[in-house]
Amino acid sequence: MSDLLRTPLFDLHRELGAKLVAFAGYEMPVQYREGIVAEHRWCREHAALFDVSHMGQIAIRGKDAAIALERLVPAEIAGVAEGRARYTVMTAENGGILDDLILSNAGDHLFLVVNAACKRGDLVHLRAHLEPGCEVVELADRALIALQGPEAERALSRLAPGCTRLRFMQTAEMPLRGVRCRVSRLGYTGEDGFEISVPSAEATGLARALLDNPEVRPAGLGARDSLRLEAGLCLYGHDIDRSTTPVEAGLAWTIGKRRRERGGFPGAPIILRQLVEGPPRKLVGIRPEGRAPAREGTEIVQGGVVVGRITSGGFGPTVGGPLAMGYVPTALANPGTPLGLRIRGRDEPARVTALPFVPHRYHR
Numbered sequence: 001m002s003d004l005l006r007t008p009l010f011d012l013h014r015e016l017g018a019k020l021v022a023f024a025g026y027e028m029p030v031q032y033r034e035g036i037v038a039e040h041r042w043c044r045e046h047a048a049l050f051d052v053s054h055m056g057q058i059a060i061r062g063k064d065a066a067i068a069l070e071r072l073v074p075a076e077i078a079g080v081a082e083g084r085a086r087y088t089v090m091t092a093e094n095g096g097i098l099d100d101l102i103l104s105n106a107g108d109h110l111f112l113v114v115n116a117a118c119k120r121g122d123l124v125h126l127r128a129h130l131e132p133g134c135e136v137v138e139l140a141d142r143a144l145i146a147l148q149g150p151e152a153e154r155a156l157s158r159l160a161p162g163c164t165r166l167r168f169m170q171t172a173e174m175p176l177r178g179v180r181c182r183v184s185r186l187g188y189t190g191e192d193g194f195e196i197s198v199p200s201a202e203a204t205g206l207a208r209a210l211l212d213n214p215e216v217r218p219a220g221l222g223a224r225d226s227l228r229l230e231a232g233l234c235l236y237g238h239d240i241d242r243s244t245t246p247v248e249a250g251l252a253w254t255i256g257k258r259r260r261e262r263g264g265f266p267g268a269p270i271i272l273r274q275l276v277e278g279p280p281r282k283l284v285g286i287r288p289e290g291r292a293p294a295r296e297g298t299e300i301v302q303g304g305v306v307v308g309r310i311t312s313g314g315f316g317p318t319v320g321g322p323l324a325m326g327y328v329p330t331a332l333a334n335p336g337t338p339l340g341l342r343i344r345g346r347d348e349p350a351r352v353t354a355l356p357f358v359p360h361r362y363h364r
Helices: 010-015 036-045 065-069 116-130 152-157 161-165 200-211 221-230 257-262 268-277
Strands: 019-023 026-031 047-051 056-061 085-091 097-105 110-114 135-138 142-148 171-176 179-184 193-199 216-218 281-288 299-302 305-316 321-329 338-343 346-353
Touching: 010 026, 010 200, 026 036, 026 221, 036 047, 036 216, 036 221, 047 152, 047 200, 056 065, 056 116, 065 110, 065 116, 097 116, 097 179, 110 116, 116 135, 142 152, 142 200, 152 161, 152 193, 161 171, 179 200, 193 200, 200 216, 221 305, 221 321, 257 268, 281 305, 281 338, 305 338, 321 346
Parallel strands: 047 216
Antiparallel strands: 019 026, 047 142, 056 110, 056 135, 085 097, 097 110, 142 193, 171 179, 179 193, 281 321, 281 346, 299 305, 299 338, 305 321, 338 346
């Protein structure tokens, strides 16, 4: 894996006994010594530390940066107050999703966190549509650490007492170990937690300081995926992509009221029509009735006819069984609807289930 990139925490991962895999062009930890299920459960009960430094961090600077960015996303950006964060998507002319991201109003600039596999394309897209009126800068000298779980605040507050003042989707700069970091109360597990943007040179020291807390253990990509799946959170390139609209993906809530009335973003005619008429298909939660997991690509059937495919699937340690998400025709999207999953040549029974599988526990 010598051609893969490495995050600033790479040596720490090896020291902690991580199993490393290729992911989005990086050599990343999929699990540590105790395994995915143990890491998943520790996050639900205590606090887990994830290295998410492979994600893209971008600053957009300019007097009218928020208004300019609204040309590329369906969210209301101009109304995001300083110190607030918002989830949104960048859309294409066909209504599909180019990427999903978290945007924060950092006062003198907009701070974006985008998906690792999309960040090169995102930078090209943003620069092509926002410059020269705005400056688009990749923050390549920063790492990103996620601390997730019900005891995340307790652990982080020992280093940054100010973190207790943050609520879900709030962000602020604060010192950690004498270094200015951006701390945001959000995450990708359905649990309370924080994401910390820290200068790369200080990342290992900060990670070690957090891991010194008895509540905190490291967790890898495997637990991150099972946690977000139980929380019903989409993964770009799987549950959402250029072929899926925000309405189909259950992300209509990201479209602001003013944007619904005025449009002005790529794909608006298609997306706004789906808001009124309904989409042809919907992303739904699915619970297999047996024990066999339905992996990505598994055919969804009804009456022997293929009606969709699983986009994410696996075992949910918290729910104690297999679970999945996938797209089905809107007529089949109501919770309780019986379906079949074609697993190893057999149609196994399953039912549509309301999302999330595990309730969110954000600190609002």
